[in-house]
Amino acid sequence: MAGTTRPRVLVAGMQYELNSFVAGTAGLERFRQFRLAEGEDVWSIARGEEVAGARDVAQACGIDLVPAILGFGGAGPILEDGVYEFFRDRILAALEAESGRIDGIYLPLHGAMATVGTPDAEGDLIGRIRARVGPRLPIVASFDMHANFTAAMARGLDAAVGFKTCPHVDYIETGRHAMEILAGAVTGRTRPCLVHRKIRMMTPPEGHDTTTGPMREVVARLRAIETLPGILAATVIAPQAWMDVPELGWSVIVVADGASALDLASAEADRLGLFCWSQRERYLVQRTALDEALAIAAANPPGNPPVVMTDAADAPSAGSYGDSAVVLAALLARPPMRGPVLMTMTDPEAARACAAAGAGGRLRIRVGGAFQPRFFAPVDVEVRVRAVLRESYESCLPPGRIDPGLRAVVEIGGFILMVIAERQMATLDLRPFESSGLDPRAAQAVLVKSAGQFRGFYTAIAARILELDTPGPVDGVLTRLPFRNLTRPLWPFDAGLETPW
């Protein structure tokens, strides 16, 4: 400890999820659009997040937190050079200012940030922090389940913990867990050491649902490992699948208390890694052909709950823009349904044209492929504008306020109700529809653009869930995408692999 006073812990986080296949680049404005704060302002943007859980534990343990910076930029295309450096320079400056006065560092990270010049931004940051503070100061980080945990991160950290839920609902618990480990380390009660195993496999996130299937078993094993004496944490990281970066692959992380528990931690990490590997085929999902799905939706009788269809390949929560009109085109190519069929579309030009026409206006617009014409062809449609909205809305998932810009609710073909927004909205909860005056529960069918996280809210209202086989930058059939930078061999890209490491 730096003195006889209360321990002090620096807190700094940057959270972003790269999708290499999404068109364009993103800058710091993305973080300003979502959440970005420095110093004490960090607390005001950290409600419901890891930092909030960490703060509870720190207060209970008599630890003073020194917030440096926290930024959340959602998921999207590769970041411009300078974005990571913005965070890095502020964090290193805060370290400099607190030199000799801090007892530990907590980094609430997502673990999937990359810029054009720095494919492993968090690994680079952790390495620089470690070089600055030396080998003894404890550094603990928390990660999203969809991070890509790298050797550089493992080298620089004393401990790492990740989410155990997908859909993610354990932000607070994960922050608490990280700070509990750090509190033990800064008070000298424990000596965390991290064991990392990289598994040469990648899976689409539809299979990461922890409420069912193999991931549920994985989490049960994690909890069992965490009850073992000398083990402080166990985590499985299943990266988001669309990062075209070296070292992509699943990770097992087990944190031991002291060198005496390292053998146990290593043995458990090996066992867990082999289990994940043995289950790999089970993470693949069965997709439904679009025509077949629409026929099922059309047959959904009045009064029945909606058929929920997922166009995961265009999921904004995984970085896409939500500008696919693939399902819209297929709907218009077949006989009209009873309806309503609800869907969302990101298209700034169309949203503005509809807003200019105003409620009740009729016009012809072109939607689809506004951002990613490489993946999505546009569709010309006659619309009747039902409503125009300019307000942001309160979102349940991700938690917090979402500002989609201008929104127009339009009717198409007498049975489609589409929310056209200037900026993308994740359809993980019902709020994008409800806040637009639409009731998903009363629809014949609802199209969501999510790769799995929507289940937390939509399973309860769905007569049936159909995962569509559609193209896009978030394609769950990974071998269809043009990866170039992966460290090979890697399942399922390479056949015939016999071991996970």
Ligand SMILES: [Zn+2]
């Ligand atoms: Zn995630």
